[in-house]
Amino acid sequence: MDSATELRDDIGTVTAAIQPVILTGGAGTRLWPLSRNSLPKPLLPLLSERTLLQQTALRTVNDIRFADPVIVCNQDHLATVSDQMAAIGISPRTIIAEPVGRNTAPALAVAALILISTDPDAVMLVQPSDHMIDDGDTFRDAVTRALGAAEQGWLVTFGLEPERPETGYGYIRPTQPLSGTDGIFTVGRFVEKPSSDEAERLIADDGALWNSGIFLMSANRYLQELEAACPEILHGCADAIAGARRSGSLLIPDRKAFQAVPAISIDYAVMEHTPRAAVLPLAIRWNDIGNWRTLRDECRADADGNVVQGNALLHNVRGSYIRVEKGFVAATGLDDVIVVATDDAVLVASTAEAPNVGKLVERMKIDGRREAMQHRTVHRPWGTFTSLDCGPRHQVKELVVRPGGRLSLQLHHHRSEHWVVVSGTARVVCGDAEQNLYENQSIHIAAGKRHRLENPGKIPLHVIEVQCGSYLGEDDIVRVDDVYGRT
Numbered sequence: 001m002d003s004a005t006e007l008r009d010d011i012g013t014v015t016a017a018i019q020p021v022i023l024t025g026g027a028g029t030r031l032w033p034l035s036r037n038s039l040p041k042p043l044l045p046l047l048s049e050r051t052l053l054q055q056t057a058l059r060t061v062n063d064i065r066f067a068d069p070v071i072v073c074n075q076d077h078l079a080t081v082s083d084q085m086a087a088i089g090i091s092p093r094t095i096i097a098e099p100v101g102r103n104t105a106p107a108l109a110v111a112a113l114i115l116i117s118t119d120p121d122a123v124m125l126v127q128p129s130d131h132m133i134d135d136g137d138t139f140r141d142a143v144t145r146a147l148g149a150a151e152q153g154w155l156v157t158f159g160l161e162p163e164r165p166e167t168g169y170g171y172i173r174p175t176q177p178l179s180g181t182d183g184i185f186t187v188g189r190f191v192e193k194p195s196s197d198e199a200e201r202l203i204a205d206d207g208a209l210w211n212s213g214i215f216l217m218s219a220n221r222y223l224q225e226l227e228a229a230c231p232e233i234l235h236g237c238a239d240a241i242a243g244a245r246r247s248g249s250l251l252i253p254d255r256k257a258f259q260a261v262p263a264i265s266i267d268y269a270v271m272e273h274t275p276r277a278a279v280l281p282l283a284i285r286w287n288d289i290g291n292w293r294t295l296r297d298e299c300r301a302d303a304d305g306n307v308v309q310g311n312a313l314l315h316n317v318r319g320s321y322i323r324v325e326k327g328f329v330a331a332t333g334l335d336d337v338i339v340v341a342t343d344d345a346v347l348v349a350s351t352a353e354a355p356n357v358g359k360l361v362e363r364m365k366i367d368g369r370r371e372a373m374q375h376r377t378v379h380r381p382w383g384t385f386t387s388l389d390c391g392p393r394h395q396v397k398e399l400v401v402r403p404g405g406r407l408s409l410q411l412h413h414h415r416s417e418h419w420v421v422v423s424g425t426a427r428v429v430c431g432d433a434e435q436n437l438y439e440n441q442s443i444h445i446a447a448g449k450r451h452r453l454e455n456p457g458k459i460p461l462h463v464i465e466v467q468c469g470s471y472l473g474e475d476d477i478v479r480v481d482d483v484y485g486r487t
Contacts, residue, residue, distance in 0.1 A: 018143060018216070019093075019122050020060050020069040021111045024053050024081060024129040025101055028373075029358035030291050033345035034325065037373045042129035043080050046295060053081065053129040054088050059136050060125070061090060065144060068093040070115070072107045075099050075252060075485075079381040079402075092249060099255035099485075105269035106261045109226055109237040110253060112219035123150050124222070126215040126266075132298055134285040145182050146216045146280050154278040155217040155225065155271065156184065159209025160286045165199035168290050168355060170211035170267060172279050173202070187277035190267055209281055213288070215266070221276065229273045236261035245485055252485055292338040292347075293354035296321035310341075319351070344376045381484040382407050383460070395472045399463040401426075401455040408482035409452040415469025415476060417445045419453065424461030427454040450480060 026040035035041040042053040050058070060066035068091060073081045075097040085092055096110055108126060115122040125143055133139050146156040159172045170192045174185035190211065191202060202208035227234045236257060243254030271277050289295050299307040299321075306317055310324030315332040322329060326343040336351040349357060364372035377386040382405035389396040401407070401424075409429065419428070420442040427436055429452040430445055436456075437443060445451045447469060455461035479487045 017123060018060075018065055018125050018147065019067045019115060019119075019219075020057075021108065021124045021126050022053070022056055022069050022071045022129050023104060023107055023126065024056075024071060024073045025077065025098075026130065027358075029361040030355075031289070031295065032357055032361045033342045033347050033371065034323070034340055036371075036375055038076065038378055039080070039375060040077075041289065043077060043084065046289060047132060047298060050088070051084055052131070052289065054084050056127055056129040056131070057085065057090050058088060059127070059133065060140065063140060065140065066125070070094045070096065070111050072096045072098065072111055074101055077379070078250075078484075079383075080379050095250050097250060097252045098258065099252060100259050102258060102261050102263040104266045105226065105230065105264050106233055106237055106258070108222060108266055109233055110241060110251075110258075112223050113237060113241055114251065115219045116223070120220060121151075122219040123147065124215070124217055124219050126217070128213050128288070130289055131212070131214070132285075132287040132289055138284050139282070142280055142282055143216055146184060146278075149178060149181050149184050149278055150216045150218055150221075153218060153221045154178065154184075154276050155215060155221065155274060156278045156280055157187075157271070158212045158214045158216075159279045159281050160212055161281065161283070162199075162203050162208070162210050165196055165203055166210070167193060167196050167199055169193070169288070170213070171199070171202045171208040172211045173208045174279050174281070178278050181278075184278050184280045187271075187279050190272045190277075192267060209279065210286075211267070212282070212286055222270070225270045225274045225276065230262065230264065230269045233261055233264070233269060291354040291357060292321055292340065292349070293351050296338070296351070321351075342375065345371045380407075381405075383455075385465075388464075390472070393468060393470065393472075395467040397465045397467070398422075399453070399461075399465055401453060401461040401463070403455055403458050403460065405461075406454040406483055407452055408477075408479040408484070408486060409450060410477050410479050411450050412447055412469070412476050413478070414447065414471035415467045416447045417451075418466045418468075419443050419445070420464045420466075422462040422464060424455060424459055425457040426461055426463060427456045428452070429454075 024042040028036040028040035031041050035044060043051050045051050057069055071081060071092045078097045094114060149156050170190060172190055173188040175188040176186050178184040178186055223234060240253035240258035243257055245252045287294055287298055296307050301307050305319040306314060307321045312322045312324050312329040317331050317334045319336045320334055321338050323340045327341055329339060329341050338349045338351060338354055340347040361372050377384050383401040386398045388398055421437045421439055423439055425436055425438060428443055430443060431449050
């Protein structure tokens with residue numbers, strides 16, 4: 001019995017035939033200041049109490065047609081991804097933590113190579129983790145309908161009926177019905193982010209669909225197509241896996257090999273070249289939450305058309321999105337604006353300019369502004385640190401180390417540090433000495449001295465760190481040893 005037949009069996013004892021592969025990451029620019037490089041859009045609770053990543057993972061959970069997910073993320077986001085999966089009771093089959101982002105084609109190559117090592121017939125359901133889908137049942141049934149075509153070697157994507165001539169999306173032009181399938185078409189061509197005139201023509205004349213970026217494909221077939229179109233990606237990813245570090249369900253590709261792989265999307269690398277592209281139109285509501293305007297459109301508005309989240313007072317404001325993460329915002333006499341306030345930055349933009357926020361962030365990066373990349377609270381594999389105060393020769397941080405968390409054994413050339421334990425137990429290495437510190441105890445660490453902070457307890461460890469010196473940047477960290485592979 002093949003897997004397509006198994007999926008139609010209602011006994012409930014069949015083995016899952018479809019392997020979800022979830023891609024999470026991003027530059028964190030289009031939804032700045034809430035989303036940043038250190039905490040991008042998929043890891044944020046934008047539409048509910050759950051993050052977009054959690055909503056994506058839950059889309060196929062508790063359904064025997066689907067296996068536990070493989071998740072591909074940036075290594076810097078590993079702890080956050082793991083925590084978010086644990087919070088919803090999902091144990092990923094594998095987490096692939098990329099040491100550097102190389103776009104979707106290499107990410108899927110690594111996932112496919114890992115899957116075929118144990119299952120040559122693996123079929124991947126590739127999902128970006130930042131999309132909204134309002135009808136999980138219809139989506140899962142559509143994936144099942146596409147399984148036969150995927151098993152026959154077609155790379156099936158899912159298309160959406162366009163609601164408007166959107167220039168920020170890719171388009172797919174269906175051609176002939178695919179023989180022996182239920183509503184699947186071959187693909188004439190892909191068009192990536194057309195001009196407004198071309199988008200209108202694609203919709204009016206060609207009957208083009210929005211490209212959802214969701215794919216169903218045989219892992220083996222994808223690798224064959226990748227070898228034909230971009231063999232350097234396939235071979236580079238194979239080298240990165242050969243030198244990978246593994247720990248349980250975690251795999252970290254070799255940094256040097258993976259960094260040498262060309263950074264390119266699956267659309268450009270494979271889908272625009274393969275003769276095996278197919279599309280299944282979906283009749284569901286879908287949104288990639290690409291900017292503040294599209295997020296506003298997915299939220300319930302009040303009688304004045306405003307979406308208000310957080311501590312805000314509005315007077316004579318209409319059609320606006322106001323989000324306050326910390327503090328208080330008062331607004332009056334505004335129409336169609338976006339206001340987003342975090343603890344260290346405020347965005348004010350017209351709704352029409354929402355798609356251009358990313359350009360503003362790029363300008364911040366050129367100017368060297370920390371706010372472009374990081375929040376005041378930064379997530380690390382061992383926990384978080386929050387910048388409380390910063391001056392020319394001093395910086396004050398609050399460190400929160402998770403139970404069992406351990407910072408790297410490190411030293412600094414240009415600064416000394418003073419640690420004060422607020423709560424919990426700290427195990428401290430300073431030079432050749434090791435000791436435990438408890439609440440209201442402290443230690444001074446001189447510049448150039450090797451040191452490490454660890455939480456051996458069962459509750460979070462809170463430490464206030466005071467840095468003093470001529471240079472306080474994060475790049476003045478010389479890691480001697482690190483359990484998270486960051487040396």
